[in-house]
Amino acid sequence: MRLEGLERIPSGCAICGIFSRSGKKFDGSGIVKSIAVMHDRSNGLGGGFAGYGIYPEYKDYYALHLFFDDTQAKKNCEDFLGRHFDIAHYSEIPTKRTPGVDKAPLIWRYFAAPHTTKLSASQLDEKEYVVKQVFYINTEIKGCHVVSSGKNMGVFKGVGYPEDIAKFYMLEDYRGYCFTAHGRYPTNTPGWWGGAHPFGLLDYSVVHNGEISSYDANRRSIEMYGYNCALKTDTEVITYIIDYLHRRKGLTLEEISWVVAAPFWQTIEDMPEEDRKIREYLRNAFSDQLITGPFSIIVGFEGGMMALNDRLKLRSMVVGEKGDMVYISSEEAAIRLIEPDLDCIWSPKGGEAVIVTLDNELEGGGN
Amino acid sequence: MGAFDVLPDYEISRNLDRCIVCRVCERQCANQAHEYVPEEDAMASDESKCVNCHRCVSLCPTRALKIVRSSNTYKLNDNWTDKIIKEISIQASTGSVLLSSMGNPEDYPIYFDKITINASQVTNPPIDPLREPMETRVFLGPKPDSVERDSNGKIIPNLPPQVKLSMPMMFSAMSYGSISYNAHESLARAASELGICYNTGEGGLHEDFYKFGPNTIVQVASGRFGVHKQYLNQGAAVEIKMGQGAKPGIGGHLPGKKIVADVSRTRMTPEGSDAISPAPHHDIYSIEDLRQLVFSLKEATDYKKPIIVKIAAVHNVAAIASGIARSGADIIAIDGFRGGTGAAPTRIRDSVGIPIELALAAVDSKLRLEGIRGKVSIIAGGGIRSSTDIVKAIALGADAVYLGTSALLALGCHLCRSCQAGKCNWGIATQEPELVRRLNPSIGAKRLVNLMTAWQHEIEEIMGGMGINSIEALKGNRLMLRGVGLNEKELSVLGIKHAGEGQD
Numbered sequence: 001m002r003l004e005g006l007e008r009i010p011s012g013c014a015i016c017g018i019f020s021r022s023g024k025k026f027d028g029s030g031i032v033k034s035i036a037v038m039h040d041r042s043n044g045l046g047g048g049f050a051g052y053g054i055y056p057e058y059k060d061y062y063a064l065h066l067f068f069d070d071t072q073a074k075k076n077c078e079d080f081l082g083r084h085f086d087i088a089h090y091s092e093i094p095t096k097r098t099p100g101v102d103k104a105p106l107i108w109r110y111f112a113a114p115h116t117t118k119l120s121a122s123q124l125d126e127k128e129y130v131v132k133q134v135f136y137i138n139t140e141i142k143g144c145h146v147v148s149s150g151k152n153m154g155v156f157k158g159v160g161y162p163e164d165i166a167k168f169y170m171l172e173d174y175r176g177y178c179f180t181a182h183g184r185y186p187t188n189t190p191g192w193w194g195g196a197h198p199f200g201l202l203d204y205s206v207v208h209n210g211e212i213s214s215y216d217a218n219r220r221s222i223e224m225y226g227y228n229c230a231l232k233t234d235t236e237v238i239t240y241i242i243d244y245l246h247r248r249k250g251l252t253l254e255e256i257s258w259v260v261a262a263p264f265w266q267t268i269e270d271m272p273e274e275d276r277k278i279r280e281y282l283r284n285a286f287s288d289q290l291i292t293g294p295f296s297i298i299v300g301f302e303g304g305m306m307a308l309n310d311r312l313k314l315r316s317m318v319v320g321e322k323g324d325m326v327y328i329s330s331e332e333a334a335i336r337l338i339e340p341d342l343d344c345i346w347s348p349k350g351g352e353a354v355i356v357t358l359d360n361e362l363e364g365g366g367n
Numbered sequence: 368m369g370a371f372d373v374l375p376d377y378e379i380s381r382n383l384d385r386c387i388v389c390r391v392c393e394r395q396c397a398n399q400a401h402e403y404v405p406e407e408d409a410m411a412s413d414e415s416k417c418v419n420c421h422r423c424v425s426l427c428p429t430r431a432l433k434i435v436r437s438s439n440t441y442k443l444n445d446n447w448t449d450k451i452i453k454e455i456s457i458q459a460s461t462g463s464v465l466l467s468s469m470g471n472p473e474d475y476p477i478y479f480d481k482i483t484i485n486a487s488q489v490t491n492p493p494i495d496p497l498r499e500p501m502e503t504r505v506f507l508g509p510k511p512d513s514v515e516r517d518s519n520g521k522i523i524p525n526l527p528p529q530v531k532l533s534m535p536m537m538f539s540a541m542s543y544g545s546i547s548y549n550a551h552e553s554l555a556r557a558a559s560e561l562g563i564c565y566n567t568g569e570g571g572l573h574e575d576f577y578k579f580g581p582n583t584i585v586q587v588a589s590g591r592f593g594v595h596k597q598y599l600n601q602g603a604a605v606e607i608k609m610g611q612g613a614k615p616g617i618g619g620h621l622p623g624k625k626i627v628a629d630v631s632r633t634r635m636t637p638e639g640s641d642a643i644s645p646a647p648h649h650d651i652y653s654i655e656d657l658r659q660l661v662f663s664l665k666e667a668t669d670y671k672k673p674i675i676v677k678i679a680a681v682h683n684v685a686a687i688a689s690g691i692a693r694s695g696a697d698i699i700a701i702d703g704f705r706g707g708t709g710a711a712p713t714r715i716r717d718s719v720g721i722p723i724e725l726a727l728a729a730v731d732s733k734l735r736l737e738g739i740r741g742k743v744s745i746i747a748g749g750g751i752r753s754s755t756d757i758v759k760a761i762a763l764g765a766d767a768v769y770l771g772t773s774a775l776l777a778l779g780c781h782l783c784r785s786c787q788a789g790k791c792n793w794g795i796a797t798q799e800p801e802l803v804r805r806l807n808p809s810i811g812a813k814r815l816v817n818l819m820t821a822w823q824h825e826i827e828e829i830m831g832g833m834g835i836n837s838i839e840a841l842k843g844n845r846l847m848l849r850g851v852g853l854n855e856k857e858l859s860v861l862g863i864k865h866a867g868e869g870q871d
Binding site: 210211212213214215216217218220221223224225232249250251255262264265266277278280281282284285286287288290291292293294311312314 | 487490491492494499500502504506510511513514516521522524525526529735738740741833834835836837839840841842843844845846847870
C-alpha cells in the first residue's frame with residue numbers, strides 16, 4: 001500500500017461544522033446528516049469528523065487517537081508512550097462493521113499527560129513537548145499515526161464516505177459542543193486511513209476544501225520551523241501554519257486570517273493609518289504563510305471554531321445562525337436540512353474570518 | 368596587414384546597388400570600420416576593425432549593410448578550433464591577458480531552458496489577471512524574530528529596514544564610468560518610475576542622481592570608489608560587493624581613458640588614471656571581517672538601510688551564503704557565471720564560477736535546512752533573460768532578481784561584447800561625449816519601463832495560470848517546476864522533479 005505522503009494528492013471536498021456558543025452539548029447525528037447531504041462532493045475515498053468537549057471525564061489529559069498497522073506497531077508505540085507520558089486511561093475506540101468501510105487499522109485512544117520529569121528535562125513547554133512526541137511517533141515508529149492529540153477532543157476518520165465513517169465510529173454516541181466534518185474527493189486513490197481528514201495537532205483540527213497553489217512555498221517555509229509535512233496534504237500544511245502562528249508566534253486567529261488570506265495591497269492601502277501599518281506588517285513579516293489558490297477551511301480549537309475562505313473566495317462556504325448555534329458548510333442545503341428555521345445565513349467574503357467561541361468557559365468539562 | 372594578423376570573425380557586406388554613399392556608416396562607427404574613398408566616390412570597409420555592434424546596419428537608410436560571419440576558416444579541427452587558434456595568435460602578438468566584456472557566451476547548459484512551469488487544470492482554477500488583482504510587490508530584508516505587542520496587546524511593527532519593490536526585479540550594479548551618464552540616468556529614471564531600484568555599481572553616485580535615492584542601491588566595493596557618508600545614506604540600501612559572476616576572485620580595472628572629469632569627481636579618483644579595485648576587500652580576509660564591515664555600514668547609516676552582500680556564484684556558494692546570513696547582512700545577492708561585465712579576463716569570465724540556477728537552488732536549500740532563510744532575502748542575478756527566467760528563479764527560491772544585460776539590451780546594446788574598448792557606438796559603455804549623446808535618457812528610460820512592464824504582465828499571466836495571485840506564494844514553490852532532460856544529480860541540486868513525475 002502506498003501511504004499518503006509518498007505522493008501528494010489534490011482533493012476536492014465538502015466541509016461543515018456545528019458549534020454551540022453556550023457550550024450546550026449535542027450528539028454527532030446532526031453533523032452526519034449535514035455532511036451526508038453533500039454526498040456528491042466526496043467520492044468515498046475519505047471522510048472524518050472532529051468533536052470537541054467529548055471527553056469531559058479526561059479533559060485534563062491529551063487524548064491521543066492512534067492508528068496502528070498491526071500489533072507490533074501498537075506495542076512499539078505503547079512502549080514509547082509509556083516512556084514519555086503518564087497514561088490515565090486507554091481503550092480501543094469503539095467501532096462497528098460497516099459496509100463501504102474496510103481496511104481499517106487498529107484504532108486506539110490514550111489519555112495522556114506528559115511525564116513530569118521528562119517534561120522538565122526537555123526544557124520545552126507542555127504543548128511543544130506533546131508536538132515533539134507526536135512528530136516522533138508519526139515519522140519514526142513504523143506503522144503508527146497520531147490522528148489527534150488535543151485535550152477533550154478527538155478526530156474520527158477513515159477511508160469511505162463520511163456518513164459510513166460516522167456509522168463505523170458510532171459518532172452519534174459522542175456528545176460535544178462542536179463538531180466538524182469532512183468528505184473527501186481526491187483525484188487519486190489513497191488507501192491509507194491516516195490521509196483522511198480532519199487533520200489534527202494538539203487541539204487544532206482542520207477540515208479543508210480546496211487545492212492551494214502556494215503549497216510548496218508554505219511547506220518549505222514551515223518545515224524550517226521543525227514541522228514535518230509527512231502527509232504532503234494541503235490540510236496538513238495549513239494546520240501547521242495555524243499552530244505556528246497561533247501557538248508559537250502568538251497571533252490571534254483574526255490576525256492569522258490577515259496573514260494566510262491577506263487582503264490585497266490595494267485594500268490595505270485604503271485602510272486607516274493604524275490598521276494599514278499592522279496589516280502591512282503582518283503581510284510582510286509572515287509572507288511565507290500567505291496561502292493562495294482555492295480553499296475553505298474550518299478550524300476547530302479548544303473553545304472555538306473559525307471558518308475562512310481564500311481571499312478570492314474560490315470555494316463556496318456559508319454560515320448560518322440559530323440562537324446560540326452556528327452552522328458552517330460548503331453548501332447551504334447541508335445547514336437547512338438540520339436547521340430549516342435560521343435566524344440568519346450569509347456567505348462570508350473571501351479572507352473574512354468567522355470566529356465563534358464559547359460564551360463562557362466550560363464548567364467541569366461542560367457535562 | 369602582417370603575416371601573423373588574426374582573421375576577422377565577421378565581414379561587412381555592402382550591397383552596392385543600395386548604397387547611396389551617404390557616409391552615415393562612416394560617421395556612426397567609432398571603430399572606423401567604414402571609410403569614404405573620394406577617388407571612387409564609394410565606401411570601403413575594414414572588417415578587422417568591426418566589432419559587429421550593428422550600429423551601421425541599424426542606421427543605414429537604404430539597408431545596404433549586413434554583417435555576416437566570415438566563412439574564412441582555418442583547417443577544420445574540433446579540438447584546436449578557430450577561436451583557440453585566434454586567441455593564441457593574439458596572445459603571441461601582445462603578451463597580454465585576453466580581455467572580454469559582457470557575460471560568458473560559451474556553450475554551458477542553460478538550466479532555465481530545461482525547466483518548465485506548471486499551470487492549473489480542473490482541480491483548482493487559473494486566475495485571470497485581467498479580472499483579479501495579481502500582486503508582484505516584494506519586500507527585501509529580514510523577517511522579525513518575534514511579534515511585539517504594547518500593553519494593550521496591539522502589535523508594534525518591528526520589521527527591520529526593508530527595500531520595497533513593485534515587482535521582483537532590479538537593475539544590477541553598473542558603475543558610472545563603465546557605463547555613461549546617459550545610461551545611468553536612463554536606469555535611475557526608469558527605476559524611479561517603476562518603483563524598483565537600480566544600482567550604482569562601484570563608481571559612486573553622481574550628484575545629479577541623488578534625487579533618485581529611494582530607488583538607488585549604493586555599492587561599496589573593494590576600491591571604495593565614491594564612498595562617503597552622504598552617498599551611503601542617499602540610497603534605499605547599501606550593497607557590499609564581494610564578487611561578480613563574470614569575474615569571481617578578481618577585482619576591477621577601469622582604464623584611465625574612461626576616467627573623465629565628471630567620472631573622476633564622482634569616483635573620487637584622479638582623472639585619467641586607471642581605477643583599480645583590488646581582488647579582495649583589504650579589510651575583509653574572513654567572514655568575521657565581513658561582519659565588521661556590515662556593522663560599520665549600519666552604523667554609518669544609523670541602522671536605517673538594509674545591507675546587501677553580493678557574491679559570485681562559486682562552488683561553495685551555499686556555505687558562504689550561510690555565513691553571510693549570520694554576519695548581520697539583510698540581503699544576499701548571488702551573481703551567476705553568465706553575469707555581465709564591462710571588462711574581464713576572458714579565461715576567468717568563461718571558466719570560473721557556476722550557473723545561477725544551481726547556485727540559487729543550493730543557497731535557498733541550505734538556508735532553509737539551517738532554519739535561517741527568514742533572516743535574509745535572496746537576489747539572483749547573472750543570466751536572467753526573460754520573464755520566465757524570473758518566474759523560475761523565484762520558484763527556485765529567489766526573492767528578486769538583478770537584471771543587467773537585459774537592461775542594457777533595452778537601451779540599445781547589441782551585445783558586441785567590446786565594452787572594454789570604451790568606444791560603444793550605442794552611447795552606453797563609453798565616456799566619449801559624442802557617443803554618449805547617442806543615448807537619449809528619455810527614450811532609454813521609456814524603453815526600460817516598457818520592458819519591465821511587459822515582463823511584469825507576463826509574470827502575472829504565468830502566476831495566474833498556476834493559480835497564484837501573489838508573488839510571495841511563488842517564492843521557493845519548487846513543485847511548480849519540472850526538469851526536462853536533466854539527470855538525477857541536477858534535479859536533486861535544483862530540488863525539482865522531472866517532467867512526467869506527479870507530486871510525489
